[in-house]
Amino acid sequence: MIDLKGKVAVVFGLANKRSIAWGIAQKLSEAGATLAICYQNERLQRDAESLAAELPSARTFQCDVSVDEQIDTLFATLKETYGTLHTIVHAVAFAPSDAIKNDFLLTTRDDFRIAHDVSVYSLIAVSRAAVPLMTEGGSILTLTYYGSTKVFPNYNVMGVAKAGLEATVRYLAASLGSKNIRVNAISAGPIKTLAARGIGDFSKILDAVTDRAPLHRNVDQLEVGGAALFLSSDLASGITGEITYVDCGYNITGL
Numbered sequence: 001m002i003d004l005k006g007k008v009a010v011v012f013g014l015a016n017k018r019s020i021a022w023g024i025a026q027k028l029s030e031a032g033a034t035l036a037i038c039y040q041n042e043r044l045q046r047d048a049e050s051l052a053a054e055l056p057s058a059r060t061f062q063c064d065v066s067v068d069e070q071i072d073t074l075f076a077t078l079k080e081t082y083g084t085l086h087t088i089v090h091a092v093a094f095a096p097s098d099a100i101k102n103d104f105l106l107t108t109r110d111d112f113r114i115a116h117d118v119s120v121y122s123l124i125a126v127s128r129a130a131v132p133l134m135t136e137g138g139s140i141l142t143l144t145y146y147g148s149t150k151v152f153p154n155y156n157v158m159g160v161a162k163a164g165l166e167a168t169v170r171y172l173a174a175s176l177g178s179k180n181i182r183v184n185a186i187s188a189g190p191i192k193t194l195a196a197r198g199i200g201d202f203s204k205i206l207d208a209v210t211d212r213a214p215l216h217r218n219v220d221q222l223e224v225g226g227a228a229l230f231l232s233s234d235l236a237s238g239i240t241g242e243i244t245y246v247d248c249g250y251n252i253t254g255l
């Protein structure tokens, strides 16, 4: 039984009950962690607050991770509220809709920049702000997708961003290892969330997994949450810089 009592976990990326962040928050909370749940803007505040109310000792905070001042303000508040942090979960991504609708060749400079700023650079910015509060060591986790490695229809610039995110995980792991802070990514199989709804023909991707994955089904948010719980715990004390697939085995298949 994993026991995270006395540990503080900060989870970014809660939009609604379908969010992967919600599956992770539930699992961390079940294990006894104190949760700081972060939502992007006022529009998402009400949903975030009502979900957080379901978890004992969870509090909500607003932070747009593309704005440095908001990250600074958030971590100043987290320092005051909790003192020490142990786990950071970065379940955040964004690409402008044109970039995941049009042919990849038409990706604009601006759309490329925005996708990488929100989906990749934010992990570096959030980690830098968190590290001074992670004085007892800990775990930083992000969420990636197999589109980093193989081409999926319409995933486009997000695939390029996820490749950058996975490389970022390795460089951050090397940078933070001496502080006993581990940095890992979970590569989740496709799940129907708000972000996934933006990807055209997403249901075809879900069907391909049911068809071909060794387990012949798709994963759910709580299964991703289970892996996040393991990676956040001492059971994973020797694991850093890794990409762990939680995809019913889809990535091992050739045909």
Ligand SMILES: NC(=O)c1ccc[n+]([C@@H]2O[C@H](COP(=O)([O-])OP(=O)(O)OC[C@H]3O[C@@H](n4cnc5c(N)ncnc54)[C@H](O)[C@@H]3O)[C@@H](O)[C@H]2O)c1
Binding pocket: 012, 013, 014, 015, 016, 018, 019, 020, 021, 039, 040, 044, 063, 064, 065, 066, 090, 091, 092, 093, 094, 118, 143, 144, 145, 146, 187, 188, 189, 190, 191, 192, 193, 194, 195, 196
């Ligand atoms: N759903 C899938 O199929 C799938 C598969 C693999 C990986 N992922 C990844 O999981 C993560 C979570 O996505 P999800 O599928 O749960 O969808 P989601 O829409 O529920 O979550 C995405 C979150 O990112 C947040 N976000 C976007 N821009 C932000 C910003 N500037 N500042 C702060 N927050 C911002 C949104 O508010 C939202 O809460 C993403 O990194 C996504 O790429 C999703």
